[in-house]
Amino acid sequence: MQLFENQPLKIYNSLSGKKEVFTPLSKGHVGMYVCGPTVYSNVHLGNCRTFMSFDMIFRYLRHLGYKVRYVRNITDAGHLVDDADDGEDKIAKKARLEKLEPMEVVQRYTVDFHNILDQFNFLPPSIEPTATGHIIEQIEIVKDILAKGYAYEVNGSVYFDVATFNETNEYGKLSGRKLEDMVANTRALAAQDEKKNPQDFALWKKAEPQHIMRWPSPWGDGFPGWHLECTAMSTKYLGETFDIHGGGMDLKFPHHECEIAQAEACYGHSPVRYWLHANMLTMNGKKMAKSTGNNILPGEIFSGENSILSKAFTPSVVRFFMMQAHYTSILDLSNDALLASEKGYQRLMEALTTLPKLTVGTKTDFDIVAWKQGCYDAMNDDFNTPILIAQLFEAVKRINLVKEGKETITAADITLLKESINAFVFEVLGLENERASGVDSNKLGGVVELLIQLRMEARANKDFATSDKIRDQLAALGIQLKDGKDGTTFTVA
Numbered sequence: 001m002q003l004f005e006n007q008p009l010k011i012y013n014s015l016s017g018k019k020e021v022f023t024p025l026s027k028g029h030v031g032m033y034v035c036g037p038t039v040y041s042n043v044h045l046g047n048c049r050t051f052m053s054f055d056m057i058f059r060y061l062r063h064l065g066y067k068v069r070y071v072r073n074i075t076d077a078g079h080l081v082d083d084a085d086d087g088e089d090k091i092a093k094k095a096r097l098e099k100l101e102p103m104e105v106v107q108r109y110t111v112d113f114h115n116i117l118d119q120f121n122f123l124p125p126s127i128e129p130t131a132t133g134h135i136i137e138q139i140e141i142v143k144d145i146l147a148k149g150y151a152y153e154v155n156g157s158v159y160f161d162v163a164t165f166n167e168t169n170e171y172g173k174l175s176g177r178k179l180e181d182m183v184a185n186t187r188a189l190a191a192q193d194e195k196k197n198p199q200d201f202a203l204w205k206k207a208e209p210q211h212i213m214r215w216p217s218p219w220g221d222g223f224p225g226w227h228l229e230c231t232a233m234s235t236k237y238l239g240e241t242f243d244i245h246g247g248g249m250d251l252k253f254p255h256h257e258c259e260i261a262q263a264e265a266c267y268g269h270s271p272v273r274y275w276l277h278a279n280m281l282t283m284n285g286k287k288m289a290k291s292t293g294n295n296i297l298p299g300e301i302f303s304g305e306n307s308i309l310s311k312a313f314t315p316s317v318v319r320f321f322m323m324q325a326h327y328t329s330i331l332d333l334s335n336d337a338l339l340a341s342e343k344g345y346q347r348l349m350e351a352l353t354t355l356p357k358l359t360v361g362t363k364t365d366f367d368i369v370a371w372k373q374g375c376y377d378a379m380n381d382d383f384n385t386p387i388l389i390a391q392l393f394e395a396v397k398r399i400n401l402v403k404e405g406k407e408t409i410t411a412a413d414i415t416l417l418k419e420s421i422n423a424f425v426f427e428v429l430g431l432e433n434e435r436a437s438g439v440d441s442n443k444l445g446g447v448v449e450l451l452i453q454l455r456m457e458a459r460a461n462k463d464f465a466t467s468d469k470i471r472d473q474l475a476a477l478g479i480q481l482k483d484g485k486d487g488t489t490f491t492v493a
């Protein structure tokens with residue numbers, strides 16, 4: 001018997017606006033698609049929050065015993081600068097500015113994305129398809145939508161006809177918008193505009209001569225519209241109907257709304273059973289975004305090289321900070337919040353070190369079975385990680401009471417508690433014990449400070465061979481010393 005059979009999971013479905021009992025299409029299997037990054041710049045911490053929310057969801061589904069096919073794409077073409085149907089391709093623009101091939105841009109930032117996600121201890125998705133690897137599939141969908149009468153071709157471009165679609169279907173049902181209101185609130189089309197209506201969106205765009213990312217199609221050389229790739233890749237790998245589709249809240253409209261329209265036009269039914277949307281990470285109360293500059297890179301947090309935070313924070317501390325908020329709530333990044341998360345994370349790790357060393361008693365003053373079910377209840381309630389963490393701290397409190405001799409615990413319950421905490425902390429929340437792996441930032445900091453002190457003493461004694469050796473060997477380990485007027489500081493690569 002698998003855990004999912006007696007741990008009923010409820011998920012907030014953005015489409016119905018309700019928490020629903022999760023029953024996958026095929027018993028024991030889950031198909032999940034999450035919109036991946038547009039790889040034209042370094043992934044910022046806001047992007048990481050959305051992907052981390054779905055990493056946690058992937059982990060919990062696996063923990064419950066589901067066989068999960070998790071598809072997270074890489075957008076390497078078709079996403080235009082204004083997020084609509086005009087402007088340059090984001091990747092082509094970066095390539096032009098940096099005098100690179102578009103695929104060099106794609107490679108550079110895909111490597112960065114994987115590297116950051118590795119540091120955060122993400123599980124890799126089952127499939128990570130790219131938009132450029134699925135041009136043929138996208139063209140086939142455009143042909144199908146045209147044949148079904150929901151699109152029209154103008155001058156080498158193909159647009160989705162929202163008004164025609166809305167006669168038989170409901171455009172706007174995910175975002176709660178009504179087509180009539182959208183029409184009333186949008187400006188009229190400019191005379192040269194090819195679209196019949198401003199709400200129509202591009203399925204295929206004709207490539208102007210200067211547009212370097214182009215492919216042949218039945219309508220001439222062009223490139224796919226941004227929304228099309230996700231319809232093509234999700235249905236190719238998960239089927240015309242699949243269980244979960246996720247992404248950041250900001251993708252609900254127009255991206256996901258257009259995905260629904262495309263799939264309904266093509267297959268005649270809704271593609272997704274549960275739509276999940278992760279909420280935004282903010283900084284100074286404003287959404288973290290590439291375009292506004294209000295962002296911080298994970299690498300800048302790990303190294304401490306930034307002007308926002310007072311010190312460096314490790315990936316597990318940042319992960320713990322993210323998990324302390326529910327994935328559908330807005331979370332604001334601040335120095336104080338990270339300091340508090342660091343304390344909490346260390347308290348949790350400390351308790352894990354204490355647990356196996358506890359004195360064994362003849363009875364347990366704490367109902368561990370009920371406590372464990374409380375952990376499941378939290379996660380079964382739409383992946384409520386803050387409540388799970390509160391439950392974990394209840395166990396920490398009990399561990400400390402036993403340590404102080406105020407309560408007792410049996411050997412069997414020590415084992416049960418250890419197994420359960422490990423499962424939730426490491427397997428489900430995806431944290432790592434940085435103490436155990438020797439990356440405790442406080443200890444490392446202490447050791448480096450000691451070496452800085454020894455180097456200063458060597459220099460004072462004019463023993464430059466020793467002072468240079470300390471600097472060079474630390475540099476070889478990725479620890480850079482910087483001499484300033486207020487003393488020597490260091491950064492860890």
Ligand code: AMP
Pocket residue numbers: 035036037038039045046047048049050075247248249250251279280281282287288289
């Ligand atoms: P992009 O690379 O711009 O396509 O974005 C990749 C993912 O990051 C999308 O799912 C966005 O919704 C998500 N995202 C962008 N900004 C934030 C933010 N400030 N907080 C959380 N998720 C975000």
Ligand code: ZN
Pocket residue numbers: 034035036230255
């Ligand atoms: Zn998408």
